[in-house]
Amino acid sequence: MLTIGVLKEPGKETRVSLNPDIAASFVKNNIKVLLEADAGAKAFHSNQQYEGAGVQIANRSEILTQNDILLSINLPDHETLNNLKPGSVIIGVFQPLFHVAKMEELAKKDITLFSLDMLPRTTRAQAMDVLSSQANIAGYKAVLLAANVFPRYFPMFMTAAGSIPPAKMLILGAGVAGLQAVATARRLGCVVDVFDTRPAVKEEVMSLGAKFVEVEGAADASKAGGYAVEQSEDFQQRQKAKIAEHAAKADVIITTAQIPGRKAPILITKEMIANMKAGSVIIDLAAFSGGNTDFTKDNETIVENGVTIIGDSALYATAPSDASKMYSKNIQNFLKLIIDKDGQLNLNFEDDLVKGACIAHEGKIVNERVAGMLQAV
Numbered sequence: 575m576l577t578i579g580v581l582k583e584p585g586k587e588t589r590v591s592l593n594p595d596i597a598a599s600f601v602k603n604n605i606k607v608l609l610e611a612d613a614g615a616k617a618f619h620s621n622q623q624y625e626g627a628g629v630q631i632a633n634r635s636e637i638l639t640q641n642d643i644l645l646s647i648n649l650p651d652h653e654t655l656n657n658l659k660p661g662s663v664i665i666g667v668f669q670p671l672f673h674v675a676k677m678e679e680l681a682k683k684d685i686t687l688f689s690l691d692m693l694p695r696t697t698r699a700q701a702m703d704v705l706s707s708q709a710n711i712a713g714y715k716a717v718l719l720a721a722n723v724f725p726r727y728f729p730m731f732m733t734a735a736g737s738i739p740p741a742k743m744l745i746l747g748a749g750v751a752g753l754q755a756v757a758t759a760r761r762l763g764c765v766v767d768v769f770d771t772r773p774a775v776k777e778e779v780m781s782l783g784a785k786f787v788e789v790e791g792a793a794d795a796s797k798a799g800g801y802a803v804e805q806s807e808d809f810q811q812r813q814k815a816k817i818a819e820h821a822a823k824a825d826v827i828i829t830t831a832q833i834p835g836r837k838a839p840i841l842i843t844k845e846m847i848a849n850m851k852a853g854s855v856i857i858d859l860a861a862f863s864g865g866n867t868d869f870t871k872d873n874e875t876i877v878e879n880g881v882t883i884i885g886d887s888a889l890y891a892t893a894p895s896d897a898s899k900m901y902s903k904n905i906q907n908f909l910k911l912i913i914d915k916d917g918q919l920n921l922n923f924e925d926d927l928v929k930g931a932c933i934a935h936e937g938k939i940v941n942e943r944v945a946g947m948l949q950a951v
């Protein structure tokens with residue numbers, strides 16, 4: 575019988591990689607599920623709920639000696655990785671492009687490592703796209719966080735006590751988080767302007783009732799698997815001039831622009847912040863990879879020229895139950911690719927999704943992007 579182990583996440587992480595509902599569906603399919611005690615506690619799932627779903631509560635060393643597949647979100651600590659059962663498959667969101675040396679070290683162990691943030695961004699991958707499911711929450715929460723910190727109303731009001739104009743929001747990057755931020759801000763009555771280097775998102779932005787600000791001559795990203803690419807110096811200068819115009823008028827800016835494996839582009843400079851209105855708010859969702867402003871610090875709030883700059887790349891963690899629910903569904907959909915109908919592990923590297931998400935297998939780095947970065951070091 576195949577055994578899936580679920581680890582308790584380290585540090586401040588609030589999510590769990592498998593919720594009781596999805597665990598129950600594995601148990602029904604004759605898969606044994608072992609969960610580290612209290613792994614679901616911060617996502618409001620008790621050990622009793624898991625036991626009710628047929629899951630066995632275990633300690634970490636029991637899980638590590640028995641699992642065939644180990645589920646996690648963050649990369650487990652050194653000791654856990656050293657004690658993994660030989661031949662086991664470990665699945666999570668390990669940001670391998672930012673940790674290539676660690677990936678190389680792990681590849682030397684007899685394990686197969688899948689990182690779901692490396693799945694190609696194709697239609698077939700959507701059901702297991704953890705970046706999308708989590709970014710959707712982050713975009714929504716970014717607007718709510720901004721609404722709380724912003725010292726004025728978001729919607730327009732016309733009352734006997736006078737009129738309040740709607741807040742002006744600028745959103746940089748219209749990927750999954752950015753588009754959800756647009757939708758949420760529009761529901762709260764903001765007037766929204768959006769920048770992105772991919773002209774393809776213009777229609778989506780407009781259909782949500784926001785204005786798409788065009789800067790011509792962006793680098794073609796169509797061959798980058800759906801991700802953004804670095805822009806030319808000339809484009810960056812022209813984009814900066816347009817962003818500066820809009821930033822000076824904005825009440826709230828939400829930045830989401832990221833480039834996989836690279837430092838995030840600086841889109842809001844010190845000079846732009848000096849020209850912003852006091853009381854304005856910036857929420858920077860690209861904080862993990864350096865942020866989109868000159869001042870962003872991940873997990874910190876900074877006030878500069880009366881502008882509050884909040885760096886937070888993990889806002890999904892403020893909705894741990896929904897984030898875990900969607901993550902678990904993503905995991906279930908991915909496992910359908912590597913567990914056959916007889917409940918046995920079957921790694922088919924002919925499948926572009928299995929191949930794309932696999933970082934290490936049989937002692938080697940097998941992911942081309944990670945291998946390419948290692949060669950470049």
Ligand code: NAD
Binds near residue numbers: 830
């Ligand atoms: P992301 O988090 O990597 O980046 C956020 C946005 O920032 C992107 O839209 C990007 O174009 C933009 N950006 C990057 N540099 C910029 C700059 N200098 N100025 C302005 N904007 C900049 O994005 P994401 O949400 O992960 O989505 C990335 C891509 O993947 C998109 O094309 C999206 O439509 C696609 N996608 C595909 C699937 C799928 O089919 N499985 C799922 C989700 C997203």
